[in-house]
Amino acid sequence: MKNNITRAAIAVLLILFSATALFSEADESTLLINFSTGDFQLDPAHSYTTTEAQLYSAIYEGLVSPHPLTLEPMPGAASRWVISPDGRTYTFFLRPEGKYWNGETVTSTDFAAAWFRLINPEENAEYSFMLDIIEGAYEYRTGQTSNMEDVGIRVISPLIFEVKLKEPAEYFLKLICHHTFSPVNPLNLDEGRWKHGPSAVGNGPFYLYSRTEELAVFRKNLLYWDAERVKLDAIHIQFSDSAETNTERFNSGEIHWAPTGIYLGALERSENLVTNPLFGTTYFYFTAFDEALADPDVRRGLSLILPWDRIRNTQNFFLPSDTLVPSIPGYPDLEGINKRDMQQALQLLHKAGYTKGRGINPIKIRIPESRDSMFVAATMKSEWEKFLDIEVEIEVFPFEDYFDSLKKSDYSMGTTSWIGDYADPLTFLQMWTAGSNLNDSGFNDPLYDALLNKAVKEKDTETRYELMAEAEGRLINGALVLPIENYPAFNAVNTDILQGWYPNVLDIHPFKYMYLLKPELPRGVVEAPSDLHLSSY
Numbered sequence: 284m285k286n287n288i289t290r291a292a293i294a295v296l297l298i299l300f301s302a303t304a305l306f307s308e309a310d311e312s313t314l315l316i317n318f319s320t321g322d323f324q325l326d327p328a329h330s331y332t333t334t335e336a337q338l339y340s341a342i343y344e345g346l347v348s349p350h351p352l353t354l355e356p357m358p359g360a361a362s363r364w365v366i367s368p369d370g371r372t373y374t375f376f377l378r379p380e381g382k383y384w385n386g387e388t389v390t391s392t393d394f395a396a397a398w399f400r401l402i403n404p405e406e407n408a409e410y411s412f413m414l415d416i417i418e419g420a421y422e423y424r425t426g427q428t429s430n431m432e433d434v435g436i437r438v439i440s441p442l443i444f445e446v447k448l449k450e451p452a453e454y455f456l457k458l459i460c461h462h463t464f465s466p467v468n469p470l471n472l473d474e475g476r477w478k479h480g481p482s483a484v485g486n487g488p489f490y491l492y493s494r495t496e497e498l499a500v501f502r503k504n505l506l507y508w509d510a511e512r513v514k515l516d517a518i519h520i521q522f523s524d525s526a527e528t529n530t531e532r533f534n535s536g537e538i539h540w541a542p543t544g545i546y547l548g549a550l551e552r553s554e555n556l557v558t559n560p561l562f563g564t565t566y567f568y569f570t571a572f573d574e575a576l577a578d579p580d581v582r583r584g585l586s587l588i589l590p591w592d593r594i595r596n597t598q599n600f601f602l603p604s605d606t607l608v609p610s611i612p613g614y615p616d617l618e619g620i621n622k623r624d625m626q627q628a629l630q631l632l633h634k635a636g637y638t639k640g641r642g643i644n645p646i647k648i649r650i651p652e653s654r655d656s657m658f659v660a661a662t663m664k665s666e667w668e669k670f671l672d673i674e675v676e677i678e679v680f681p682f683e684d685y686f687d688s689l690k691k692s693d694y695s696m697g698t699t700s701w702i703g704d705y706a707d708p709l710t711f712l713q714m715w716t717a718g719s720n721l722n723d724s725g726f727n728d729p730l731y732d733a734l735l736n737k738a739v740k741e742k743d744t745e746t747r748y749e750l751m752a753e754a755e756g757r758l759i760n761g762a763l764v765l766p767i768e769n770y771p772a773f774n775a776v777n778t779d780i781l782q783g784w785y786p787n788v789l790d791i792h793p794f795k796y797m798y799l800l801k802p803e804l805p806r807g808v809v810e811a812p813s814d815l816h817l818s819s820y
Contacts (some may be wrong), residue, residue, distance in 0.1 A: 295304065312799035313517040317529050319543040320522045321336065321683045324484040324500075327465045328401055328408040329392060331686055333702055333790065334463055336668070337542075337661060340793045341501050342485035343465035346375050346444070347456055351796045352785040354706055356456040360389050360486060361444070362465065368385070370451030371418075377442040382506040384490040392446035393466035399423075410463040410704070412719040416455065417740060418447045425718065432692075433627060434534050450740045457705040466709045488513045500793075514783075515800035533775055537801065541775040550775055559786035561611050561772040563702040564602075564711065566649075567765040570630045571725040572692040575635070579761035583632035584597050585640075586762040589626045589666055590703055592657055595621070600768040607755055608708045609769040613744060615752040619759035619766060625670070640671030649694040651676045651685040656698050659767060663696075699725065700770070706788055707739070708751045712728045715758060724763060730756050 316687040323335050327343055331334060348359035350574040387652040395485040401425035402406045415421040418435030422428045434446030448455065468484035471477040477484075482491040488509070490693040490749050501518040504510065523529055523544050529547045532538045533555075538545075550556050595603035605619035629639065648663060651654035657679070663673040680688050689697050703710040714721040718730045722759075731754050740751035759763045783796040 296668070297438075312515055312801075313519055314515050314794075314797060314799060315538050316518065316520045317533075317538050317541040317544045318520055318522050319682075320496075321525050322479070322496075324478045325471075325480070326478040327463045327467065327477060328397070328410075329478070330463060331409055336791055338379060338520070339462040339465065339794070340487070340791065341489040342483060342487045342491060343461055344485075344487045345461055345462065345465045347458075347460055348376075348793065348795075349460040349789075349791070351783070352787055353538060354460070354787055354789060355459070356460055360394075364456075371448045371692070373446045374439070374447070375444040375446070376712075377444065378508050379442060380508045381486060382508065383484050383486045384469070384504040384506055385484050386506060388441075388467065389466055389486045390441045392441065392463075393468065394444050395436050395438050396469070397467040398464065400610055401432060402434070402466065408463070410461065410715065411718050412716065412721070413458055413461070413463070413704075415718070416448050416450075416452050418449050434471075449740065452739065453742075454586070454705065454709065455709050457707065459629070461704045472584060473814045477600060489513070489515075489518060492517075507783045508680055509795070513795055515794065518794060533777065536777060536780060538775075538782065539777045539781040542773075542790075545775050547773055547775060555775055555777055557772075557774045557776045557786055559772050559792055560609075560788055561702065561770060562611075562706055562710075562788040563610055563700060563772075563790070564604065564607055564609065564769050565655075565698070565700040565767045566607060567663075567696055567698045567767065568724050569696055569763055569765075570692065570723070571727065571763070573644055573695060574644075575637060576695060577765070578635050580631045580635040581643065582756040582762035583620070583673075583760070584628045584635065584637075585667065586620050586668055586765060587628035587631070589663060591621050592623075594662055595643075595767060599655070600772060601767050604766050605759065606765050607759060607764050608751075610701075611706075611708060612710055614748045617756055617759065620762060636808070639808050640667070640673035643673055644695075645674040645676055646695040647676050647678055647693070649680065649685075649688060649698045650698055651682045653682075655767075660696075661799075692725065702705075702789060704789075708733070708748065710753070712751055712754055712758075715763070726763050728757060728761075750797050 318334055321334060323338055327339055330339065344359045346359055346361040347356040351426050353587050360377055360381050362378045363373045363376050377389060377391055381506055383389060384610050400406055401411045402414055404424055404426045411424050416750065419428065419433040423434050437445040439445050458657065466486060470484050479495055487657055488504055488507045490504050492500045492502045499520045501514055502514050507513065526544055526546050529538060529541060529544050530549045533545055535553045547556055567700050569576050577579050595605065597603065605621040606617045608614060632638060632640055648660045650660050660677045664677060667673050667675050679696065701711065712735055713719060715720065715726050716735060717727040734750050734754040741747040741750060772786065780800055781797060782800060783798050784792050
C-alpha cells in the first residue's frame with residue numbers, strides 16, 4: 284500500500300507532536316522574543332527603558348551580575364572581590380580570560396573610564412547619582428572638583444579595580460549589578476555613532492549582529508569567559524505591536540517569550556502566562572517649575588479634589604496603591620492621599636492664594652499613548668475643570684518620544700511606570716533628590732535630601748527604613764507623586780520550550796542562563812530528513 288501523506292496530514296502530525304512531546308536539550312537554538320515597537324540605544328550610561336535593560340544583559344556584563352532568580356550579586360567580569368573590615372573599600376579582581384567580542388581583554392582601566400564618564404558633569408548621565416556613595420563622586424559630578432585623584436575609583440593594576448565608599452553601604456554590590464556600570468570599550472566612544480548604530484563592542488555573552496526597526500539579531504560571543512555555560516546560539520528580538528499575529532505565533536511555538544505585544548487572554552495554555560510580584564509602581568507626578576505647583580499646599584489641594592475611589596479601583600488597575608515604594612518586608616506602612624476631601628482641598632488652595640484655583644496657570648498633563656494613562660488624565664481634567672476655575676490640557680506623545688519629552692520643563696504633570704533598579708526602597712526615593720539626573724520634576728526639598736543622606740549612612744536596617752519612609756511621606760503627602768498602582772509582572776513564556784527563564788521582582792531575565800528544548804518524536808515515528816520539501820508530495 285502506497286503511503287500517500289498530504290500537507291494537511293503533516294500539519295496535523297506536527298500539532299500532535301508539539302502537544303504531546305517530551306523535550307530534550309537542543310544542540311543549536313535560536314530564541315525568538317517579541318517586544319513592542321520602540322527604538323533602543325547601546326550606551327549604558329544613558330539607558331532608561333526596561334527594554335534596554337533586558338537587551339544589555341546580552342551585550343554587557345558588569346563587575347557583578349544578578350542571579351536570574353534571587354537577583355543576588357554573583358561574580359561577573361570580576362571573579363571575586365574583597366571588602367575591607369570597615370566596609371568602605373571594595374577590591375575587585377577581574378578575570379584574565381575576560382574578553383570583549385573583538386578579542387580585547389576587559390581591564391580595570393575600562394571600568395574606571397566608564398565610571399568616570401558616568402560622573403562627568405558634561406555627560407549628564409541619568410544614573411550618575413547612584414555613584415554618590417563613592418568617596419568624592421558627588422563633588423566630581425557636580426563640578427566641585429575636577430581632580431580624579433579625589434574620587435575613590437582607582438586602577439590598581441590591569442586586572443585589579445578598587446572602589447572606596449564614603450561610608451559602608453550593604454546595598455553597594457546590588458547597586459552595581461545595574462547595567463549602567465558596565466565597561467565601555469574605547470572603540471565604541473571613538474566610533475561616535477555606536478549609541479544608535481548597528482552594534483557595539485561589548486563583553487557580554489552575546490553581541491548585536493544586526494538590527495532594523497523590526498528585528499534585532501544577537502549571536503553568541505564565543506570569546507565570553509563563560510561561553511560553555513551559554514547554550515543559545517542566537518537571539519532574535521522582533522519589535523511588533525501586531526498582537527493578533529504575535530499571539531498566533533506564540534501559541535504555535537514560534538515565539539518563545541513575549542513580555543509585550545501579545546493578547547495575554549488569548550493564550551491557549553494558561554501555564555504559559557507567568558505572573559509574579561514586581562518591584563514596580565505606576566504614578567503621576569507634578570513638576571515644580573511653576574511657582575504655584577512648587578507649593579505642596581497647592582499640589583495637595585488639587586489632589587484632594589480627585590475621586591480616588593474611581594481612579595484607583597480593581598476594575599481599572601490590578602493592584603491599586605497610594606504609596607510609591609512597593610511592599611517590602613520590614614518597610615513601614617504608609618498612607619497616601621486616597622480619598623476626596625473637597626473642604627480641605629479648597630482651604631489649602633485659598634491659603635496658598637489660589638482661591639478655587641484662580642491664578643494657577645493652565646495645567647499641562649503629558650502622557651504616552653496609553654489607555655490607562657488617558658483614563659487618569661481625563662479624570663483629572665474633568666474634575667479640576669468641574670470644581671475649579673482652572674484650565675487643563677492633555678498632551679499625548681508617541682511612546683518612542685515620550686521619555687525624552689519628560690526631560691523638558693514645559694509641562695505640569697507627567698506619568699511613568701518605574702521598576703526598581705535594585706531591590707531596595709532607595710531605588711524609588713533617591714531619584715527625587717535635588718542632585719538626581721532622573722529628577723524630571725524639578726523637586727527640591729532639603730529636608731527630603733537630608734533624610735535620605737542619613738538613611739544611606741545608617742547601618743541598622745529598621746532605622747534606615749524608617750528614615751526612608753519619612754522621606755517617602757513627604758513625596759506622597761505633599762502630592763508631588765501620585766501613585767496609581769503597584770503592578771505585577773505579566774509575561775507570556777513558552778515554559779515547555781524555554782528553560783532558564785526565571786520570574787523575579789525586577790522583571791529582568793539574563794539571557795546567559797536561557798536555553799531551548801526541542802520535541803522528541805513519539806515512539807514509532809521517524810524524523811523527516813532535513814532536506815525534505817513538502818512541495819514534492
